[in-house]
Structures are given as C-alpha cells and as structure tokens.
Amino acid sequence: MSSDNIRIGLIGAGRIGIVHAGSINDTKGTELTWVCDPFVENAQKLGDQYGAKVSADPMEVINSGEIDAILIASPTPTHVDLLSAGIDAGLHVMCEKPIDLDINRVEALRDKVNNAKVNVTLGFNRRFHPQFETINRRVKAGEIGNIEQLVITSRDPGPAPQSYIAVSGGIFRDMTIHDFDMARYFIPRIVEVSAVGANAFCDYIAEENDFDSVTVTMKGANNEIVTIINSRRANYGYDQRLEAFGSEGMFIASNVSPTTVQHFNGNYAEQRDPYIDNFLELYAVAYRRELALFVEGVRTGQQLTPTFDDGRAALILADAAHESARTGKSVKVSV
Amino acid sequence: MSSDNIRIGLIGAGRIGIVHAGSINDTKGTELTWVCDPFVENAQKLGDQYGAKVSADPMEVINSGEIDAILIASPTPTHVDLLSAGIDAGLHVMCEKPIDLDINRVEALRDKVNNAKVNVTLGFNRRFHPQFETINRRVKAGEIGNIEQLVITSRDPGPAPQSYIAVSGGIFRDMTIHDFDMARYFIPRIVEVSAVGANAFCDYIAEENDFDSVTVTMKGANNEIVTIINSRRANYGYDQRLEAFGSEGMFIASNVSPTTVQHFNGNYAEQRDPYIDNFLELYAVAYRRELALFVEGVRTGQQLTPTFDDGRAALILADAAHESARTGKSVKVSV
C-alpha cells in the first residue's frame, strides 16, 4: 500500500470494531495498521484478517509513531481518556458515541478538543445513512421552505439485556442519543426539552429505574418542534423513520424492506417481509460513508461533522430529557 | 321535479339496471320515468323506490312519449333491436356493452346509428373510473410524450358459472371487451391483434371451448404495442391495473384497497386487506360519472365517447383475438 494512506489504529475489536475494521479495509486511502483490545485474541483475529499489528494496550498503539489516526470503538467509559491521549499524541480521532455518560467529564475535555489541531469526529452513524443524508441535503437546499416540525421514530427490535441496561445511563443517554443528534442534524439550536417515559412491557428495565418507551418533545430556536418516539422493542424489525415538515412541503424516510417483494392472496394484499432487524446490516453503508468522510476531513484539514460539540450537545439534551421525564417539567437548554 | 329534467326509461331491472337506477336518482337534472323488465316484479321494486312507472314491455316505454332517453341494461341479445327502436322513436340511447356478440348484426345497425340525430353512447364504464380517466387526460396532455406501450391487467375475482360462459361469446367478447375498449381509449387505431389462450384452472370453461387465461398483444397504427393480461380468477380481489408507457415517462394505475390500513408484526410488514372484489362497488363512481356525461351529451347535443363505433371496434378486436388464439397467427384489423 502507498505511504500516502491514512494509517489507522483501531481501539476496540468488539462488534462495532469489527464493522469499522471492514470499513477501513473497503475504503481507499486507508490502512488498518494496529488493532487493540484487552481481549487480545479478538484483536488478533482482526489483525490476521487485515494484516495489522496487535496490542492489548491502547497506549502502545497511540504512541507507536506508526499511525495518523485512531478510531475509538471501545466501551464508553474509556472514550474520554483515549480521546485525550490521542490528541496529545497529535492523532486525528474518530470516536464512537457517546463521548461519555457524564457531562462533567465531557465539559472537562472540551477546551482541549476545541483547541486541538487534529480532527475529532463523533460516530453518529445515522447521519450518514443515505436516506437521512438525502433529506438533510434537500431540506438545506430549501425544498420544503422553513422546517417547522421534525418527527423521528426509532424503535429497536428488542431490548438489551438487564446487565447492559444497568450501566447504559438510561434510555435517553443510550438510545435516544442517536435521535438527539439526528434532531440537531436538522435543527442545531434547541432551547427546551420535555419528555415522557413509560414502562410498558419490560420489567427488568423498570427495575433499573429506566423506561422502555418514551416520547421527547423539543423546541428549536426558530420555533421548530421536534418529536422523538422511542421503544426498546418492535417485533416487525428495526423501525427508523424521519419526517421533516416545512412551510412548503414534507420529506419522509420510511423503513427498508429486505426486498421489494409483495405477496397477495385471499387474506391480504401487498404484504412485505418484516424490516431488517440488524442495525449493522441496516447501517453498513452509513458506517462506510462515515469513515470515508472522516478520512476526507483528515486529508483536507477541514473539520467535518458531527463534532465533539455535537456529541456534547446530544448528551446535554439527553440529560435534560432524563430530568424532564422525572419531574414533569420542561427543561431549558442552550446548545 | 323540473320539466327540464332528462326523462329516462330504464330497460332492464337486473343487477346492472339497479346500479343505473341509483345513478339516475343521484344525478341532477335526470328523472327515472319508466322502468321496464319482463320480470315485472323487479321493475316494480325500482319503480316503487324511485317513483317511476313500470312495464314489462320495452316498446310501451319507448313509445310512451314521456321520455327523452332510454338506458338499455337488458341482456345482450336484445341490445340491437332496442337501440334501433329507440332511434326510431327519436330517443337518446345509452346502451350497456357489448352491442352484440355478432359483428354482422352490429354492422347492419351501423348506418342507422351514425345517421341518427340522437345521441348513442356505449356503457364502457371503465373509461369513467377516475384513475383511468386521469391517466388518459394526462397522456393526451403530453405528460409522457408519445405513448409507446400500454399494459392492461384485468383479473376477475372468480369465473362466472358454466351456464353464463356457455352463452358469453367467449372470454374475448365477454371479458376482454372492456380491455379492448380501454386500449382504444388510449390508442384508437389498432392494426394487428395476436392472442394466446390457456386453460389453466377451470374445467368447465375448457368444456365450453373457452379459455380461463389469456394474453392479447396488439399493434397500433403508430407503432404502439398494447398488452392485455386476463384471468377469470384472482383470489386477492378485483385486479384492474393499467400502465401507459411513453417516450418521456410512465403512468401506472394500481388497485384500490378498501382502506389505507397497513398491518405489521413479526411475520410481515405493510400488509393490506385484499382488494375490493365487487365490481359494482369498485366502479360505483364510474357508473355515476358515465351517466352524468351522457346527460351532458344529451343537453349539449355534443356526441360523447364511447360511441357506437367504439363498441363495434371493441367487438372487431375481440373477434380477431378469438381467431388468433385458435390459429396461432396474428390478425390484421382496421378500426
């Protein structure tokens, strides 16, 4: 491979790390140089597959002098320290969402990131799904006039296990976080957050003082209203829709069926198969496009979105929703 | 009611006569004055419902001097004589399709009809269904450039009984006749007809030397190709679709679901109920609009389509298809 390649150290060889390793391999002008995971056998597998060096110690990778960038795909509690270390080492950083579950730790890192010469990007992959990217581009081109209402529906196929819920930070910080970022992709300035949560079906989520179903309503600085509808479970597959409504029209992105096939008989018409229920399959294209844009940002020196501050904003909105759902009062925010 | 009303004598109080009686009642400026049926109790029911006189003898109605128009909804073999008598009596005539199953009887009546001062219209109700009428208007407005291909799919919910099939004149004259007229609604000049028939599922239709499934291909005078696909049975309801393909685009009319409701679960997504399987319900609007336009033609003196010659052309195409399906050779026509 050419020496002009962006050399990447991948921190984390779990489920999402595997996806990123594949994207790096598929993306021209990149090179997977190091793979790091405390479960070193996981790292080894990816290293063997893609011809990368392997380590159990992220600092060995960061300080190797052999990479241009790190991709942080390790557990959330490690993100802030790795981000900081990567910046200190002069590396560009792409970090999985969320930055952290604690806004104070995020704030403490903020100045360093914003003064850094390197490129720091957050992994809000949904921005890069072609259907949401298309609507965003067309809304910004004015095709629906002023945006007035944004409705985001996100339902997962099924809830994570209790052990995960227990440390997830709650549905707003763990699941709605994607929708908060999606909201700001369209309406960056949010001024007020209301949220309602319910325990509709999952006892162990209730035991963790968390909700399985929520609706969040937010007001934008220009009188926009954002509505987010979440459930931890949808038996017909991944439910990920968006509706952007404006003064001159509307865009809707609906769900993706595995094929276009429809079935008709004496009992029904136009029946389709359930939607894709695997987010890695659903968002495969988005993960690759996200990486390609990160690489472009590194090459051109131009800061691309979503930024660290976008990650911070999403967490601020999640915290506000968390509070509102418990107090029954709307929460003013400034992001 | 006002004396300016178009006074109509309805000949035939069967299934389709009942529909027309309702349309007359719903249409402003019309008056159902006489109802005639040899089963006079059927006529009586409609007469009672709508305040019309009743007769078992069509000539009593035609010669009553109390009507402006007749609507012929009696069995096909009676159409030619009633048409002729109506014209002789100076009445406007709307006649159900087909004119007759025998082209010679149609030809014998042709000059009289074309020289008549009255308005004679054929009851090809599908032309008046809003979806087909909309496509026709937009095609004529040039929205898809030159029309090049027309594809008509017509499948009935289920076959008529053997007794009906036996006297139906065969699928081309009985069922495809609607599609031949629909084809000419878009492409009036047809020059060649090919047809393929099959006995796919219904033994008693085969016993009558008729087909249960056919495809007809026709060429238009301007190199258009028309494809008609028929089946006597579709278990998901009435299947009535049309595709007009042109140099600059395409229109498609698809089937009508009873509601917009879609159902989703672990086994499927976007499931709808079967289509409407009752043609009277499906075409209720078309029947009313057909009558309204007939009345408009009577009022304005302007000849409206479909004309007697449109009915003749449909029969010529049906005869050609009948021949082609039996000889395996295309048949030249001039309509």
Next chain:
Amino acid sequence: MSSDNIRIGLIGAGRIGIVHAGSINDTKGTELTWVCDPFVENAQKLGDQYGAKVSADPMEVINSGEIDAILIASPTPTHVDLLSAGIDAGLHVMCEKPIDLDINRVEALRDKVNNAKVNVTLGFNRRFHPQFETINRRVKAGEIGNIEQLVITSRDPGPAPQSYIAVSGGIFRDMTIHDFDMARYFIPRIVEVSAVGANAFCDYIAEENDFDSVTVTMKGANNEIVTIINSRRANYGYDQRLEAFGSEGMFIASNVSPTTVQHFNGNYAEQRDPYIDNFLELYAVAYRRELALFVEGVRTGQQLTPTFDDGRAALILADAAHESARTGKSVKVSV
C-alpha cells in the same frame, strides 16, 4: 315515507348542516322533518331540497311534537342550551363537537344528560372513518397485543381566518379536540397531559395568543404513551394519519390520494397527486356512517359512542394541554 322513520330536526343549516342534511337523506329509515337556522334563507334552501319544514327558531322545532331527534349543527356557544332543551323535550340528540369551550358549562349539564332516557351522541366524525374504525376494531381484537404507543398526526390544509381563531378557544379546544377524542377511542383512560406549542408561521394566530403548531404527549392508565402532532397548515393536502403500536405489532393508517395514479419520468418516480384537501370530501363516508349508527342507537335504545362524557373528556384534555403548553409542566387528569 313510512311512519317508522326516525324524524329529525336539523338545527343549523351552515356548512356542516348541509352535510348532515345530505346524510339524513341518504340514510334509510330517517326523515328530515324540520330545518332551523336564524338565517332562514339557508334553512329554506335545505327545506326545499329535502321537503322539510323550515324555522328560524330552534324551540319551534324542538317543541313541534313532530320529531324524534335533533341534530345540533349550530355554533358551539348554542350547544349546551339546545342539548338541554332537546332532552327536556324527550328528543334524542346528536350534537356536533365540541359540547362547549367552557368545561364549567359542560359539567353543569352532565347530570342531566347522564340521567336522561334519550340517546345523546357527540359528532366526533373521525371515529367513523373506515380506516380508523378498522384499526380500532382490530386493536380491540388483540391483533397487536397490548397497545403501547399511539401516534396521531393531524395537519389542516390551511389556517382558519383570524376572526375564527379569535373565538375558537385555541388550537387545543378547536383542532386537537378531534385528536383527543381519537386518542380516547383507543386509550380511554388518560392520566397525564403535556403539550408544547409554537408559532412557526402564522402571525395572526400569534396575535391571538394561540399556537399554529403543537405536539401533545399523554400517558394512559396502563402506561401507554400518546403523541399528537398538529399543524394548522400543510400544503400537500389534509394530513390525517394514525399509528397504533403494540406488543405484537403495529397498524398504520396513511393518507388518502384522490386516485391510485403514479407518474414516473426522468426527474422522479411514483409521484402521486396531493392528498384530498377538503375535509367534507375526505370524511363524507364517516359522516354518513356516524348518522347511521346514531339512528341504530335510537332504534335499539342502546347508548352508542362517542357519548357526552367522551365530549367532556376531550375538553378536559384540551384544557390540560392548553395549561401545559403555557406552564411547561405536565398536568394530571382523570378521564
């Protein structure tokens, strides 16, 4: 007509009164006996059309001894008094929504209505639209298990004039009132209401201290979450959708296109015409069905929904939303 007909006195011959007069005429077993309107020429037109007596004074109609029921389609402020007078006269009453804009006046009438021997029904016509009725029936049959989330989208084609807005009682009592009733059609027991309002596009609505765009979130007694999204303007036609999400699946009712026609060309695919933008056309079937069920209730003596208490509940929810949107706090309710 037969003396077994339900004889109806129609109070109000304005836009909605005209619709009801047509429905009465189309519905077997009913008879439009009196029409009343202070603008007596409006009453006269309907009276002439349908052969009914005419009055400018509702009490003349109510006390005529010639009717079995009144249909109140007069302005909202008259509803309570007419309801009361109708009950006093032993008449069945179908009353347009809302009962009143003032909950105190509603409460004051409540005992009388609930102790009355006659049938009192509220005109929440949307319950009777086939798509919502179908979903409701299928949800109650258990086809999606337990209902957990209900999402109602209602956007009007355009805002009413300022003069109307000024006396409308605000968007929640005037427009969302339909959605509050629709919510209770699925989830009768609501315990908490939150609302967010915005002035996104219409200055004169802001001048009246009202909102043009709102989102309402409600919790049901069984941990259901209801989300209602409203706008006073949608340029693509009437936008009336509903999504019922449950433990075992989902139903969606989408908008009704004027035809099934789709257009394709070099710039786009599957384009349809804008949705129907006239609620009388969109809900014509619902208005007829609503009347038919009222008549059935009168005949059978069985109380049908929506009841007076349903109308009261919708107003309580509207008042709660009104308060919540102004205080930023959720409001507990008991309906």
Next chain:
Amino acid sequence: MSSDNIRIGLIGAGRIGIVHAGSINDTKGTELTWVCDPFVENAQKLGDQYGAKVSADPMEVINSGEIDAILIASPTPTHVDLLSAGIDAGLHVMCEKPIDLDINRVEALRDKVNNAKVNVTLGFNRRFHPQFETINRRVKAGEIGNIEQLVITSRDPGPAPQSYIAVSGGIFRDMTIHDFDMARYFIPRIVEVSAVGANAFCDYIAEENDFDSVTVTMKGANNEIVTIINSRRANYGYDQRLEAFGSEGMFIASNVSPTTVQHFNGNYAEQRDPYIDNFLELYAVAYRRELALFVEGVRTGQQLTPTFDDGRAALILADAAHESARTGKSVKVSV
C-alpha cells in the same frame, strides 16, 4: 491465501470483467490468479489491483496449470471456443450469457459440455437478485399454488449505440435473453412462443432491422402463460419487474429506489427519486451471489443452475421470438 482457494482465471477485463474481479476479491475461498485480455493494459490494471498474473492470450491462462476455473467475460463470439478449451483443460467454467448468437454453434458444443466432469454455469445474473430469488423460492414452496401467469417487464434506461445493435443478434437474443431465462427459472418447459415487435422511437435500431420495443407471449407445458414486455429505453431508470400469478395468490417484485425518501408539496405527494439506472449497481449483489454459488458448486461437485442447457434454451426461445415477430405466427418449441 490458503491453498484450498478456488483459483480463477478471468478471461476479459472489460466492464463486466471488472465486476467479476471485484466479486472474486469479495468472495471467501476464491483467488483471482490470472487476468486475460487482448488489451493487455486492461488486464494489467486488474492484475495490479488484485495481485493476479496477466496475459493477452487466454490459452496461456487456460493451460497454466495454476487455476481451477475460468470465468469467461469476453465478447460473445469467443464464448464457445473458450468453453470448449476450458473443458478440455479440466477447468470449471462460468460463462457470461449468451453462449453464442448461433444456435448451431451451441448445439455443436452441447454433448461435450453435458459429458464433462467439470461444472459449467451460465452468467444469468438476474436469477441471483434477491427479489427474484425470493419469489422463486416462495413459488416453489407452493405459496401461490400452481403458477398460471408470469409477467416480466424489462426496460433499459437507454438503447445501446448503433454499432453494438448491429452485431447484437437483435433485441430478442441480446436483451430479452435475460427474460427468457427468467421465465424458465419459474416455468422450465416452454412449448410455444409468439412475439410482436415495434419501432417506436429509435431510427437506427430500425435501420438494423431490429425492434426497440417488443412483447413476447409464451405458453408453458402446464398451460402457463408468460408475458414479457421490453423497451430499449425508459427515462425513469432501470425498469425490472416481475409478477408471478397463481391459483392461490400472487407475488410482485417492483423497482428499487435509491432511498426510501418521499417528497410532498402543493403539487404532488409521495414523490420518489428515479430508479437506479446502472445495472452494475442494481445487480451488484446478484453478481456476488452468482459467483458464491458457482464456487459452492465447484466445491461440492453439485451442478448448479443455470446450466449450459439453460443457456441453450434461452437462445432457442430468442430464435423463436425472432421468427414469430417477423412472420406473425406462433412458433412451437421444445425446451
């Protein structure tokens, strides 16, 4: 790479060869060992990209002793000789469609292929598109009972240049050939072929005595009717649909939009972007799956479809259609 890999020699480094090289690279257990093209610089590019040897001479590749299989992606007139040479060398062969434009050359090779110990597969890629594969599987599982009618719509975005048309063998052998194979994927035994051709829009196709628009009708051995509708040009993108209609229901595969995005405004509703107009993009998944199944056949020794005889059958049907469109007579076939 492991020595257990299937080592493939790719003959032809043009547009379709590039696709196959990518598929080989993406498919586990395969190795692109040689690339051959008379324009050796084209071969060199692929060789450099994937680490393969390069030659201008296919016999050097076939006789190298370093490969297990050849993939023939060279111009049609070379297919027969390369197939023969590959078999002689004991290599498995995957050959692009069609085998040849001359049925006599195909017949002359037939015995050799059918007696060969190696696996010979034809590259009818559409069989491997997920939507067609899904319908085929479900039809074979009996989900629509007996198949009675098959309707295939295939329209290309635009016609090939005149130079290509001149040597293409005509629309039936060049374009419809895919649809003939698709037809036999569902209904293997065809007994009769009728075809109608037209020159609707392209003068230079007419100059080559070829058609730009055709409809083909075929009868199956069990009274099935197949209808194929083709045009060389569709301005809304690639139009590739299939309808399988049976005694107990129907399957439809419709076109693939680039995204699920729909646009609504005052002029229209539900508008989508034009369909994908690049067949390599549309069928990328199909090409990969086709190769994976070929490799599986090579590994397991099991003959997979489509076979050489499938390729021969498609050509026989194309020849029959060619004749029928010129004589106006249906042609009996036995495939």
